[in-house]
Amino acid sequence: MADDKKSEKPEKKKKPRKPLYEVKGDTVTRVNPHCPKCGAGYFLAVHKERKHCGNCKYTEFAKSQ
Numbered sequence: 001m002a003d004d005k006k007s008e009k010p011e012k013k014k015k016p017r018k019p020l021y022e023v024k025g026d027t028v029t030r031v032n033p034h035c036p037k038c039g040a041g042y043f044l045a046v047h048k049e050r051k052h053c054g055n056c057k058y059t060e061f062a063k064s065q
């Protein structure tokens, strides 16, 4: 088989990811909060109704107003 097909992967639509940092002037602000258990460096994944730490599984639910 000389005609070896190269791996044809179906093109996935990449969702635009939210940047973790927001730069305002000279200040860099972290968009996502960091984990209270793991400390700075471990960001919480922000979902609709909750924030979740992928490291220690800490989950913080959004308070309903």
Ligand SMILES: [Zn+2]
Binding pocket: 035, 036, 037, 038, 039, 042, 053, 054, 055, 056, 057, 058
């Ligand atoms: Zn954590």
